[in-house]
Amino acid sequence: MPPPLLPPLLLLLLAGSARGAVHVNLTEGCQIIHPPRDGGIRYRGLTPDEVRSVRFLPFDYEIEYVCRPEREIVGPKVRKCQRDGTWTAMGHPSRCLRTCPKVHLSLENGQVAAGAMERVPVEGTWARFSCQPGFRLVGAARSNCTKSGRWSDPKPQCLPHRPLLR
Incomplete structure (x- = not known):
């Protein structure tokens, strides 16, 4: 006795699965x-x-x-x-x-370069701080936004250079 005929859709699926090309x-x-x-x-x-x-x-x-x-x-x-x-x-x-507070992205008398940032600072964003001429950086030069939504280091300050006393 010949085998029963398989439905055409099942045949298509079987043929396609052998080659892996038919979806x-x-x-x-x-x-x-x-x-x-x-x-x-x-x-x-x-x-x-x-x-x-x-x-x-x-x-x-x-x-x-x-x-x-x-x-x-x-x-x-x-x-x-x-x-x-x-x-x-x-x-x-x-x-x-x-997200981490945006306040870290501005620095009075200085600049902030942010990296790996989306629309707002999120885990993985970093901020690098530098001061304008005549000012010195007090604090960390870089801070990272952590999984907890906090910056790894406090925001630094740019303070005026003190003249050298002679």
Whole structure:
């Protein structure tokens, strides 16, 4: 007796899996994704009950990441469901990082060079301090924004040089 015929879709899946080249999306839309740690997702036009009951969101639907207070999103803030069933920019993680006070980013009678900074100083941002001519730096020349949302060193000061006494 000949073997039963397999449905054409199953044959396509079996043939594709052997080569690893065929992607068949058996759903319409993108799977719900998880929010970043210390954050959430804003689902436009959906109630909390609808969000809990849905497993897939339609093509072209956009989600927006939001963070708890005193944290800032680093990475894509918005993701969109693409026609292939994936979300945009998933190779770039979105994280909610603690922010440090902006007061460290200005220095009276001096300059601050900030590095690794997003829109605001977050964990990993550093600040390098220097003084204008005629002033000397009192305190650390560099400070780092830490995981706890604090700068590693107090903000320094630029004080006037004292004339040498002879």
